[in-house]
Structures are given as structure tokens and as C-alpha cells.
Amino acid sequence: MLAQRTALFKSSGTAAARTAAKAAAASGREIIDLTAGEIWSHTAPLVQEGAIAAITGNVNRYTDTLGLLELRHALARKTSTETAQPWSADEIAVTTGAKQALFNAAMALVDPGDEVLIPAPYWTTFPAQIIIAGGTPVFIETRHSKFVPRLADITAAVTRKTKAIVINTPNNPTGAVYDRDTLAGMAQLAVDRELWIIFDECYGTFAHSPHVHHPIVTVAPRARDRTLIVNSFSKTLALTGWRIGYLAAPKTVIGAVKALQSHTTSSPNVIAQHALLHHLKSGDTAFQMQLQRQVADGRALGLSVLSELRSVPQPIAQGGFYFYLDLGDLQRSAKANGRELSADDVASALLTDAGVATVSGTAFGDPIGLRLSYGIDRDLLDKGLRRLTTTLNTWN
């Protein structure tokens, strides 16, 4: 008999969509996979160089639980530059991807019975981790406000039990980038109601002009002592498989995270740490900028193909590398013809009829959306979106 806890969560919806795509491809069909939360790219040369040097130098031991001190210094400098505030190494924990940083945050902050506010649609792992920690996710609907939460809605959701709010901008899956005023309002609310802010900026380098990513502590320095910044190199340097991220937070939080991490993963992978340190020390930004251009190019191409869609409005695509389609009109016209059409139905029909794998909005608590990643190879993206557009246009 398994622990009751295992009934509280299931495998990530995005991972399940990826598995379905792979299974369909295994039958020999060409499946264009738009499910991936990652960018198609080779590995940054400096990351390769740092890793190779570590391997040939026989680097093979645990590091300090919170990561190499030199790397924590480098990440503190990075955070200082990005937030225009001074950060020190003892406010940094290096983690096994942003996912572990978020898990650490949930375990360090949330008591059983605590409520945590999460704007919806949400990245599927946010509520799962809060639940694992014994808390209760409380969702703030954002669909009616172009996927940027309204302050009035957040305020109305705060109760005596509210412990924290999760803010993810640029947002996965919606592609929204939160504006300064929204962030300032959220920060003020957190200060007034003594809430923690879990600020996930994993897509911070992908804000598409004229949209600009704002770290919340820059907009509202007063919120700094209650903010946990979560970031990683999975998206910014296309290093999803290297599993390296970090948390920047008040020292008390970092202390609790150190104790927790010492019992879970010990230190993050030492080769990945050295590789990243080598990259950061070089000060090189060329690779990151190349990825930004690649993503911007995929976005422009994708928006142009998707503009042919007849019953689906253009996605907002302000940041990140996801198009989040609104299936509302398609669903309404199906209903008028006596047919229910869920987002799951659309995703599975696209896989079967068009050979295109997408993620249904139900994975993000939203039965109206469909997420398409434009981080893949340009030609495949073009082909996949054309197939998808042709198929959806036959459903009008």
C-alpha cells in the first residue's frame, strides 16, 4: 500500500503530453512535437568547455550543499545586476534546476493548511508542490484580464490562511508578461498582508518587445525581504538536461533550504556547477543573445502562420516561447452543432489528424487553452503550425 500522499498528485501534464507524442512517433509517423518546454539548440561552447575541464580535471566530489561558493558569488553578482540591488552569496542556493528551487521554497514556507495564491492558467508544478507540502493552492483566474492578474481578484482571495503568492512572469503557459503596476500592486499587497512572494523568472530573458521583464524586487524594493527569486539556466541557456538553477532569498530561507537540500540531493551536480561557473565567469552573453534571436524568429514565423487561423484569435505571446491558443470560439461552434469539444479532444485530434503534439490547457487548469512551444527547429515549427492551422480551419 502506497502512502496516501501519492494520491494527491499525478505526473506532470506536460510530461504526459510529451510521452503521448513519443508514443505516436514510435509507430513510424512523423510527429511534430510542440509540447517541449525547451529550446532546440546545441550546448553553449563555454558550458561545454567548463564541463570538459572539470571532467578531465577529475572533479568528482560533493560540493557544499548550497553549491560552490564561487558559483554562489557569481550568481549573487548576476542577481545584483538584474535587480539593481546588492545580493551576497549567502542569499543564494544553487539547486537542481528551478524545479528544486521551487520545491525547496514550498517545503520551507508552507505549513499544512496554509493557502498559496497561484494565478491561473498555471504551470502544472506550482500547485502540485504546494499540495505535496501540505498546503492548499488557491487559483486566481486571469483569462478575463489578458492573463495578467487583477489586483482586486488577488486581494479578494487573501484570507487569514494565505501564506504566499506565486508569480511567474514571463508566464508559462500563457505567454503574458506582467507590467510594472501589476507587480507593484502585488508586492504592496504582500507587504501589507505579510505574504511571501515566490517569483519565478525562468523566462526572464525572453520578453518580446515592447514588453519588458521586471524583477519584482526592482519594482518594489520593500518586498525584497519577503521575496524568493527562482531562476535557472534551463531556458536562458537551453540547458534543461543539465539540471541547474538557483534560489535568491533572505538568509533565513536559504538556511532552511540548506538543511532541506542536505537531506534530499546533497549538492547539485558538480560538473554542471563548474560548467556554469566557467560560462558566468567569462561574462559572455553572445550565446544567450543568439537564443533570444532564435526564439524571436520562431515567434515571428509562428504568429505569421497562426494569423491564418479562422476561429482562433492570435495568441498574446508577450514573453517566453509558448503560443497559448484560445479554443473558446471553436468550442462554442462545436456546441452549437451539438458536440462538446474539450481542449483534450483538440490536442488528441491534432495528434491523430495532423501529427502535431500540443499540450491541452487542462494540464494548466484551463479547459479552453492549448499550448504550443515555438522553441523547436524553425522548419519543423513552420511545418507543424501549418498542419495545425489547416486542420483547425477545417473544423469551422
Ligand code: PLP
Ligand atoms: N518554472 C517554470 C515556469 C517552468 O516553465 C519550468 C520548466 O518548464 C521550470 C520552472 C523548471 O525549470 P528547470 O528545468 O530549471 O527545473
